[in-house]
Amino acid sequence: MNVTISSSTLPKTGALVLISVEGTKLLPTAQAVDEAMDGGLSKAIKAAEFKGKVGQVLDIAAPQGISVNRLFVVGLGAAKSLKPAGLETAAGRMVGRLNGARIKQGSIAGDAIEGSEIADGDVAAHLALGAQLASYRFDGYRTKQKPDQKPSLTKVGVMTRAQARAKKAWADLSAVGQGVYLARDLVNEPPNVLYPESFAKKCKALTSKGLKVEVLGEKQMEKLGMGSLLGVGQGSVRESQLVVMRWDGGTAKSKPVAFVGKGVTFDTGGISLKPGAGMEDMKGDMGGAAAVTGTMLALAARKAKVNAVGVIGLVENMPDAGAQRPGDIVTSMSGQTIEIQNTDAEGRLVLADALWYTQDRFKPRFMIDLATLTGAILVALGEEHAGLFSDNDKLADQILDAGKASGETLWRLPMGPAYDKLIKSKFADMRNIGGRFAGSITAAQFLGHYTNGVPWAHLDIAGTAWQSGSKPTSPSWGTGWGVRLLDRLVSDNFEK
Template identity: 40%
Template sequence: MFAIRLVTTSGPGTHVLPADSSRVLAGGDEETAELLRTADEPGRAGAVQVFPRPLRTPAKLLIAGIGAGDEAGWRAAGAAALRAVPADEPLHVVLPADAEPAAVRALAEGLWFAGYRFRDAVSGPRSVEVTLQTSTPDAYAESLAVARATAEATWLARDLTNTPASLKNPEWFASQVVAEAARREGLTVVVRETDQLRAEGFGGLLAVGGGSATPPRLVEASWRPEGATKHVVLVGKGITFDTGGLTIKPREGMKLMKKDMGGAAAIIGAVLGAADLRLPVRVTALAPLAENAVSGSAYRPGDIITHWDGTTSESTNSDAEGRLVLADALGYAVGTLEPDVVIDLATLTGANAVALGKRTAALYSHDDELAAALFAAGEAAGERMWRLPLPDEYKEYLASDMADRHSSPTRGAGSVVAALYLGEFLGDKVGSWAHLDMSAPSWSEKPDGDLPQGATGWGTRTLLRYLSEISA
């Protein structure tokens, strides 16, 4: 990641003056006032006015709109300012004297989020020199540190998701987590391989991963600070590539399936970020990892699968595989880890996009307080979600004559029914559980605000904001 420094004096390069819609001249002068007099929407969040100043210092001036002056506006201003200058041009942001720490955190997040480049891309990571000018740098040091930890976790989630499936098999993913954890004191990782998964009864994970030449893994990463009184378990779907199995996808449906482990990437980013921030809350991240492949050993439509908790599922669609691996992990979480809260993230259904479009995740929970806390965390972090219902009458869709439940009924309400299926594995913890179906917002088809083209790392920053709030 590139550095963002707090300074007290003006530096070279492009100068940015953040401005809200009611005070567009914050930090400006008479020349700036005249330039802005006829400008279009100079204070709109994310709007950037560029003013060349030949033979003068600074040689270029940007006015970046922060809208209402909330975190979303400051984040949009940071992202827009970074995109408005060449990669090799220093960027100097002049902070208003009354800037709040939360605003500076959001500004820095916008700069870092928009500056992301996939680590293995030919062009390499973006190199840029960014400074924030203020007379009180100490007031913003913590905000900058929190923003950096959040951005690093999000960048990692994006990197993991963007990595091609030719490299990113379950073993590779697990090795990345082990390597990242080794750099953080107090973070431990356990990786279960095939024999242990079989001995402990992770039948859903073994079924889904059984058709691949690269066997499945279950990664359990734990942040357990001394004195923590609350335990949050995060579960993330980790299908490193999804062909659809024997119920094979068409080419168009398969070409982006390297992103089908976006939930696992997000929860791993979150537990690493919690360790970096030394949050006083216990966090366990469970990433069931498998490649859903086509071969003679692939599981078949009509198979009966026995899960970790001993219950069975009838699966007639091998392309509804994510819920099978999550079922094992959720059962294991409530059966052994004694969590206070369970949150799972999954690129689970295309129905998510049908219902809510490409920028909004579906939120499911029986717990109004938990749902409200996650929604608020997402709003503050800049990740949208919308709560959908869990109607009991739809549970009849899960009925099976052959097993305890049907994992892939085809009677409609696809995202809702998938959530109801997962809830079956929570036991008496179902009231302290939330499910986020985030298939659509996990990927961006083009650069958009603080999102790059490609993997967005959706969920990482929301989870870190939530964990920070409950540990405050």
């Protein structure tokens, strides 16, 4: 679907969507429409008891006095509490509504909203992003779809009187949308198509966007001593990979920000085999790597003024005769030894070497890792928030603020030396599981031993990387969660 920023001239075809805030008069475009309808819009609003509350939608078919076939008014709630994510959700909801009505072309009025913290022009840009995100589809493997099963909407124009500002903001936001699309595609791909080597190949293709991309194979990782990462993939016929993506948009002397992603392209659990029910979802166990890859594309596409590094560890966890066993002891790149007590606690083993490699080679300002790491985080937080763990309060607060601004929210959980006793091993420096209690915390505590004092945060996205249903701006199973969060973190704090 094509999304554009357009003038505030009333459209002559398709559907028109007006925005409304609670407790205020009609916004400028709605006023113009009401005049053209000889007060008909005001009468319809009154008759329907439409108050402009969040999620309210007024639908008027064949409105008199204007040329469009359908007129909608969507509520945004109170102006003072409106956030960009609220605009995006409203636009996404309306894209779904327009497709449901089999409408081919729509226009959304992106009026300035008095009393809101969102500037004129930015309103239109965020409405455009919501429409873009809502239009995502992963239909490449469907061969029998009928025309009426496909989206009808082909074009959305977001109208604004502040076109210059809106177009500038939209250029950046549409780049973020590209990153979200890529992350969703990666998570949604079937595991016979997306495996470590093919994932790495997709990353290499991003050199056309300005990224520098390196791929390390198993022999290179063996020389570096990455026994923790390599042990996970030794039961697979697919070769494990470590991909390094770099965006050099800052000054030469500026330390990079670093993002590290877990990329288990399929997770059977290994010898500690998972139950069969739901195992197909384990194609998405590379959601952290997908988010890092999408973020790196977003930064490059909008030419972010920052130096950034994305490192992803790509493995397939399979249970063949050569697979890692419970009871094995491996040596990580850091030199620390790990007793394997459960081969299904494999993501932390991948991240241990990826984190150590990142801090050792790049000396970054900070590291943030993303991983679909524990089922325990789903029990704690469901699908609404990701888990945040950090050894640095300033970084944690910056991430939480970026989450609120982007709509990708987190909840911070505790860490501390007391949890180390739960991962203490009788035979090695530590073991890879901590037992029944505090599962997400002990996983984070394990990772903290591989950061070497660099400011660090761990995001457990097992509840947010994919979803059981759908949301207005996230209609597919794979959500692309993390791209908007990390891009907002960079833009708010590290490009000034």
